[in-house]
Amino acid sequence: MFLSKLIQRPLASSEVRLLWSCRATFHTTTRCLDQDQPQKRSPSSVNYKLRGKASQKKRIGRQFIxxxxxxxxxGDGGDGCVSFHxxxxxxxxxxxxxNGGRGGNVIIKSSSDETTLRYMGSGGSAKRGQNGLGGGRHGMMGENLVIRVPVGTVVRQVFRDKKEVDPEDEPEDEEALAQQxxxxxWVYFPRTEPNQTVIEGKKNFFRQAERVMDxxxxxxxxxxxxxxxxxIDVDLNEPDQELVLCTGGxxxxxxxxxxxxDNRSPKFxxxxxxxxxxxxxxELKTIADIGLVGLPNAGKSTLLGAISNAHPKxxxxxxTTLHPFVGTVDYVDDYQLTVADIPGLIQGAHRNVGLGHAFLRHxxxxxxxxxxxDLSGETPWEDLKVLQSELEAYRxxxxxxxxxxxxxxxxxVTTARENLTRLQAEAKDIPVIPVSARYEKNILKLTSVLRKEVERLRVEDIERKRKELEDDEDM
Ligand SMILES: Nc1nc2c(ncn2[C@@H]2O[C@H](COP(=O)(O)OP(=O)(O)OP(=O)(O)O)[C@@H](O)[C@H]2O)c(=O)[nH]1
Ligand SMILES: [Mg+2]
Structure with missing residues (x-):
């Protein structure tokens, strides 16, 4: 009907039949698509989704690198240009x-916005310099590659043994090598290959240029x-420190x-x-004022949650804790100090028992x-000895x-009271503060003791740095 309105005359019977057949074809085609498409698309898309979810779960422990x-x-340098006015x-x-532009440099920069080396990848290159252009236009320098890393990253250059080339593998054709x-x-002017043979009584300008480059x-x-x-062996322990790792060509x-x-038109x-x-x-070595160490389940993360703004699991x-966590303790007068929580240490961690002891770098x-x-344990003083021996084994x-x-x-209380007395006796000159992280008891005293100590150590640090600077200036 719609078509008959459009062409403004009644449809002939042959035209009606044609329309019906078109409709049928269209109908069948859509049905075919409906049948095929889910079979074609769904398995891959469902698999993809499943793969994503499964790997997401697996990845949780690997997020911190x-x-x-x-x-x-x-970056490589840009090529020079052969052109004439x-x-x-x-x-x-x-x-x-x-002339061609210089290649970009690779620069590493410490940034307080970064927390992990996860996004570093295994390599990176700066941009290539731009080629020179005609009319005496020099190429622009390639863009630098700036790698941002967390504050506390130690950068160490390493050298790999160079592979010795087997003389049998070396290609014998010296002429081909020289040509390569x-x-x-060299870059040559279009359709001119410099002549390598020396003609009697004539200077070979290309040979001369080759000698200059040699x-x-x-x-x-x-x-x-x-x-x-x-x-390079540098510790980026302050924000916005920069270091050039590689220079461009x-x-x-x-x-x-x-x-x-003699040569007024060099064509190369x-x-x-x-x-x-x-x-x-x-290597990222977290810089925190306070580092918490303890056996698994001692309540390190609960304590960090109680004193700081962090919410570790x-x-x-x-x-429970698989990677370091840093929390900030905020005081009413805006004073701040940082606390690092790390995975639990167990006896033999230095032999890679448990999670090993590499995380002690934090x-x-x-x-x-x-x-x-944990004061409710059977022998908390033994726990202290285990921790101390593992720390000594690490460094x-x-x-x-x-x-x-x-x-x-x-x-x-039943066990804690007795254990506390014995622990204090065994710990000798290290002060012991009893707290309940879960019920937030004695936390205020703990935070004020921590602050007092950190304040004193920070002042000492500043004094030491000033002295070092003065000594450097005297020399
Ligand atoms: N009763 C009591 N339980 C606590 C206290 N502090 C922590 N816990 C409990 O001890 C258990 C372990 O706490 P976590 O903070 O996960 O211990 P952790 O030392 O971080 O353990 P890892 O991360 O495995 O090394 C949790 O069930 C806490 O609820 C406390 O002061 N009193
Ligand atoms: Mg924990």
Whole structure:
């Protein structure tokens, strides 16, 4: 009906039949699609969703990454340009190819917005420099690659043994190698390949230019050999510290560089040099004022939740905490201090029992080590000894650091009272503060003791740094 209105005349019977057949075809086609599509699409999409959910669960424990190996590549230099000035009534203009731009540098920067090395990946390269252009236009420098890492990241350059090349693997065709080296170094004017053969009584300008570049290579090799290469080993322990990991390669020369009194139209330019490639190990060592250490289930995370703004997972099974957690304790006068909670340590952790002891790197730099001991346990003084021996196994002398013992679960009065007296006797000169993290008892006293100590240590730190600076200036 609609069609008959459109063409403004009644439809002929053949036209009606045609319309019906079209409708039928359309109908069948849609049904076919309906039948096929779910079978084609759904298995992959459902699998994809399942895969996502399953891996999400698995990934939970792996979200915090505090050690990575990273290969940094400086950007390659841009190529020089071969071009000549062109102008009306000027038959042969001078060469005017621009130099290539420098490759970008790889820069590492500490940032207080970052908390993990998870997004680092295994390598990164800065951008290549822009090629030179005609009209004497030099290429722009390649963009730097700035890698942001958390404050407290230690950057160490590492060297891998170079693979020895088997003499049998080396290609024998020296001519082909030389040709390849030439290809990697030179850019030629379109449709001109410099002649390698020396013609009697004529200078070979390309040979001359090659010699100039060989001299430059020789000089660069000599400089690399004689200059003391500083091996990077830096601790980015303050926000916004920057360090250049790799520099980009220099840009190639445009053809005016090879202009001599004899050769007025050099038809070659050089390619940019390769950027530096270096390997690094990045290790994140959290910087917190206070580091909590304790056996699993001692109540470290509950304590952190009670004194700070952090909400770490707490549960009554061992190894609830799988990666370090840093919380900030806020005082009414806006004073702040940071507390790091780490996974539980057990006897033999230095032999990789439990979760091992690598995570101790996150309390290694704490100003105060706080042992969290479960007072309701059978022998809390033994727990203290286990913790101390594991800390010593990780880094000898670590237990000499200023320490404090927190006797947690003091609400379980029946056992806690006796245990506290014995623990204090065994701990000798380390003060013990009984608290109940779950019921938030004695927390105020604890936070004020922590603040007093941290304040004193911060002042000492500033004094020490000032002295070091003064000594440096005197020298
Ligand atoms: N009664 C009592 N129970 C507590 C106290 N503090 C913590 N707990 C309980 O002890 C259990 C372990 O607490 P967590 O804070 O997860 O212990 P953790 O030391 O962080 O354990 P890991 O992360 O496995 O090393 C939880 O069930 C807490 O509710 C306390 O002061 N009194
Ligand atoms: Mg915990």
């Amino acid at each position: 505090d050690f990575v190996r990273f290969t940094a590549r400086g 062109r102008e009306k009534y000027l038959a042969k203009g001078p060469p005017n190819g621009g 080296a030439r290809e990697n170094r 001299e430059e290579d020789k000089y660069l090799r000599w400089r690399a050999r004689t200059e003391q290469q500083t091996v 220099s840009g190639g020369y445009g053809n005016p560089y090879f202009l001599t009194t 330019a050089t390619r940019g040099r390769k950027g530096e490639i270096r390997e690094f190990e990045l 707490q549960a009554s099974y061992a190894f 309390v290694e730099r704490a100003k105060i080590l706080v042992y969290v001991i 000898p002398g670590l237990t000499k650091r200023q320490s404090l013992i927190i006797g947690n679960k003091a609400d379980r």
